[in-house]
Amino acid sequence: MVRKKIGFALVLSTLFIFTGSTCFAANALLQKMDTYLQAWTAEDMFSGTVLVAKDGEIIFQKAYGKADYDKDIANTCDTKFRIASLTKTFTAMAVLQLEQKGLLSVKDSLKKFLPDYPRGNEITLDMLLNHRSGIVDHTTLGDFNTRRRTEPCPLEETIKTFKNLPLEFPPGTKFEYSNSNYILLGFIIEKVTQKPYAEIIKDQILEPLGMVNSGFEYYQRQIENMAAGHKLKGNNIVPAENRIMQNAHASGAIYSTVGDLFKWDRALYTDKLINKTPVNKFLMSGPEQYSYGWGKTRIFDKDVLAHMGETEGFRPNIVRYINDDACVIVLSNFEHCPVTRISEDLAAILFGLPYRMPKKALKDPKVASSYGDYVGSYQIKVGFNLDIIQEEGRLYCRLANQPRLQLYPETPTHFFFREVDAYITFVKDAGGRVTRLVLNQGGRDVPAEKL
Numbered sequence: 001m002v003r004k005k006i007g008f009a010l011v012l013s014t015l016f017i018f019t020g021s022t023c024f025a026a027n028a029l030l031q032k033m034d035t036y037l038q039a040w041t042a043e044d045m046f047s048g049t050v051l052v053a054k055d056g057e058i059i060f061q062k063a064y065g066k067a068d069y070d071k072d073i074a075n076t077c078d079t080k081f082r083i084a085s086l087t088k089t090f091t092a093m094a095v096l097q098l099e100q101k102g103l104l105s106v107k108d109s110l111k112k113f114l115p116d117y118p119r120g121n122e123i124t125l126d127m128l129l130n131h132r133s134g135i136v137d138h139t140t141l142g143d144f145n146t147r148r149r150t151e152p153c154p155l156e157e158t159i160k161t162f163k164n165l166p167l168e169f170p171p172g173t174k175f176e177y178s179n180s181n182y183i184l185l186g187f188i189i190e191k192v193t194q195k196p197y198a199e200i201i202k203d204q205i206l207e208p209l210g211m212v213n214s215g216f217e218y219y220q221r222q223i224e225n226m227a228a229g230h231k232l233k234g235n236n237i238v239p240a241e242n243r244i245m246q247n248a249h250a251s252g253a254i255y256s257t258v259g260d261l262f263k264w265d266r267a268l269y270t271d272k273l274i275n276k277t278p279v280n281k282f283l284m285s286g287p288e289q290y291s292y293g294w295g296k297t298r299i300f301d302k303d304v305l306a307h308m309g310e311t312e313g314f315r316p317n318i319v320r321y322i323n324d325d326a327c328v329i330v331l332s333n334f335e336h337c338p339v340t341r342i343s344e345d346l347a348a349i350l351f352g353l354p355y356r357m358p359k360k361a362l363k364d365p366k367v368a369s370s371y372g373d374y375v376g377s378y379q380i381k382v383g384f385n386l387d388i389i390q391e392e393g394r395l396y397c398r399l400a401n402q403p404r405l406q407l408y409p410e411t412p413t414h415f416f417f418r419e420v421d422a423y424i425t426f427v428k429d430a431g432g433r434v435t436r437l438v439l440n441q442g443g444r445d446v447p448a449e450k451l
Contacts, residue, residue, distance in 0.1 A: 030060045032349050039358050040342060041065055044237060045418065047230065048332035049077055051258035052346055055325050056266065059350075061258065067227040067333065069237050080213055080226045080255045081331040082245060083316040084309025087254040088182050089264070090201055092129050092293030094189055096274050097204050103192045113188045118164060122171045125188065128181040129292050134167035137178035152219050153247045155190075158183055175289055179251040186250025197250050205273060209263045214256040217245040223255060227333040229313010234393035235363050240313025240335055252311065258329045261318055265327045268320075280305065280322040299344060300353060308340055315339040319347065326350060336406065338418040359416055361408040370412065371395050373434050374426050378448035386439065386448050397424065 033052065040046035047065025051058060063075040098104050106129065111120035127133040138144060138161050148158065162180050169176065186197045193200055198216030206214050217223065229240035245253045256264075268279045276282045283291050283305055290296065294305040302321050309316040315332045317339040328343045328350070348355035371390045378386045389396040389404065395415065398404035407415035407424060416423040422441035429435050439446040 029349065033060050033346055034062065036345060036349065036355070036357060037062070037064055037342075040337075043358055043361060044232065044235070045334065045358065046332060046337050046342065047075060047237075047334045048081065048227075048330065048337070049075055049079060049258045050331075050342075050346065051077075051262055051327075051329040052350055053262055053265070053327045054350065058262065060346075065334075067225075069230055070228070070239065075227065075333070076225075077259065078213060078225060078257055080223060080257055081316060081333060082217065082227075082229070082252075082309070082311055082314040083254050083256050083261070083331070084248070084252045084311040084314060085179075086256075086261075086307050086309045086316050086318060087248070087250065087252045089293040089307055089318075090205055090254060091182050091185050091189070091197075091250040093273060094197075094200055094204055095125065095129060095185055096276075096292065098189065098192055100274055104188070110184065113191055114159075114184075119167060119171070124172075125185070127172050128185050130288055130290050131175055131177050131181055132172050132288075133178070133181055134169045134171050134173070134176070135178055135180045135184070136162050136165050136168055138162045138180045138183065148247055150242050150244060152244060155183065155187055155249055158247065158249070159187060177290070179248070182251035183249055189250065198253075201254070205264075208273065209260075209267050211256065211260040211263055214254060214260045217253050217255050219244050219246045226255065227314075229311075229333050229335060231313060231335045232394070234368065237334075243312040245311070248311075252309065256331075258331055261329050261331075262327065265318070265320055265329075269325075280320075284322065299347065300351060306343075311335075317343045319343045321347065324351075341419050356421065358418065359408070359410060361416075362410060362412075364409075364412075367409045367412050368393050374437075376434075377451045378437050379451055380439075380446060380448045385451070386437070388437075 037046060037050060041064045049063045050060065052060040061077055063077050063079065065075050067073045067075045067079045095106065099106055104125065106124065106126040108125050109121050110117050110123040110128070114120055123133045138158060141161055143161065189197050189200055201216065230237050231240045267273055283294055284296060284303060288296065293307070295307055297304050297306065303323050304319060305322055306317070306319040313333055313335050315335060315337040317330045319328045321327070326347065328346050330339050330343050332339055345355040374388050374395060375390050376388055378388065380386055384400060387398045389398060395407040396404040397407050405417050405419055408418065409415050413426045414423065420441065422439065425438045426434050427436045427438065434450060436447055436449045439448065
């Protein structure tokens with residue numbers, strides 16, 4: 001849920017060794033999926049559960065890694081995970097259900113529900129649903145990391161943090177992902193129904209679909225069979241930072257399982273929740289890249305509805321190939337997991353398309369000790385720099401205003417990316433000083449001089 005442009009989706013040995021918890025597996029296709037996931041698990045890059053379905057049937061479902069590494073508790077297919085921004089898909093459905101009941105309209109202005117909201121007469125619920133309001137993302141504000149991430153914060157107080165800030169663009173003129181939009185939708189749901197958001201989601205969606213392993217994460221309320229979040233510190237798996245998910249409310253406070261999310265996928269092909277048949281057709285209408293809680297894109301030249309989540313210790317992703325009736329769900333309790341790439345590669349296996357096995361990273365303390373030599377800014381051209389950053393024993397690359405990506409060593413000077421098919425080679429002069437790097441992507445070398 002940290003602000004980012006929506007990404008849709010988006011091996012230690014070649015031996016086939018079942019070390020995960022198997023819930024459903026058979027035949028060569030599924031063996032490929034398992035071997036692929038075992039490879040990521042062996043590299044300490046994946047821990048979680050996976051479900052792949054085709055034509056309404058689960059063809060692969062399996063758990064890997066541990067729900068809690070400190071307590072040595074294994075993940076199972078019933079382990080619950082924070083789904084972070086996947087919550088938005090449920091919030092959007094709840095709004096559309098309330099519209100169907102005549103309690104609101106997506107064409108209503110924000111002013112109708114918050115009369116004193118600045119420029120609220122220009123912002124519609126439709127704009128909030130599709131991230132076209134211009135309202136600043138509250139998770140980018142300074143007090144989010146210093147206070148609201150780790151301390152309880154009422155919904156109204158969260159709204160106050162961004163309510164009076166200038167809009168980033170005129171309402172309705174462009175797309176810009178902002179968690180604040182769905183914070184406001186959660187407030188509106190509660191105002192219209194006079195019930196807590198969590199109760200509405202449970203009554204209108206979870207219970208009708210039999211999603212018994214899903215719910216709203218309340219502060220300090222224990223959830224049975226819930227995964228703990230983890231991250232990498234150097235080469236060690238450690239607990240992730242604390243996060244109070246209740247504060248995320250309608251933008252990210254739901255937890256679930258792969259099995260329950262598959263029920264969610266199936267319901268969206270029906271009119272069980274709302275009289276839109278099929279809902280997918282409704283969602284795919286129009287040119288927008290985001291529609292009513294779902295990112296819209298094309299992968300493998302196929303129409304896709306997807307959403308990824310991102311929060312401390314967790315990376316969830318659901319990708320729905322709607323014209324192929326295929327669904328890939330990946331829930332990970334590793335915040336460093338390349339979940340969009342894993343989701344896409346599993347779909348490639350399903351469709352019989354090429355995919356890449358993960359590379360093995362060099363785990364040598366001597367390599368990490370030299371990271372400081374690589375840190376700095378590298379000029380690709382005037383005004384366009386690539387920054388190399390070191391943090392907690394890891395190396396990251398950031399190009400212009402794009403999100404940073406971690407670099408993994410294949411040799412002491414040659415590093416690769418997990419998320420994209422690209423690598424960086426650092427070049428030293430005769431005296432051993434790093435003077436430049438070469439970024440290779442798509443077979444093209446791009447040199448950059450160190451400033």
